[in-house]
Amino acid sequence: MNPFRYERASDASGAVALLAKAPNGVFLAGGTNLVDHMRLGVRQPDLLIDITHLPYDRVEPLPDGGVRIGALVRNSDLAADRTIRTRYPLLAHHALALTGLHPVGVDVTTCHHHRPKEIQLP
Secondary structure: OOOOEEEEOOOHHHHHHHHHHOOOEEEEOOOOHHHHHHHHOOOOOOEEEEOOOOOOOOEEEOOOOOEEEOOOOEHHHHHHOHHHHHHOHHHHHHHHHOOOOOEHHHHHHOOHHHOOHHHOOO
């Protein structure tokens, strides 16, 4: 692994400001994919910005009937959420299929094409 700095963001604007100063920086959101990618040499950030403690781990019903899903919501929590299960059963089903210890935002931003060719998955 290459050397890197670690910063814990105090809020969302602080996280964005840190990233603006380090274009090769990445958000650490609680998942292990990033660490795996760093160990494999796939990702080589110079700054890890820890956002795991920020308040984006909620599913919030909105007045218009929609929902806001925070980037730190774990798949298991999304699949178990009553509103999601009732209004969006397909989303609940797929979130359950992806259940792990990493948050939804990580699944959206890390996918198989970031892995080296020798460990590509079908």
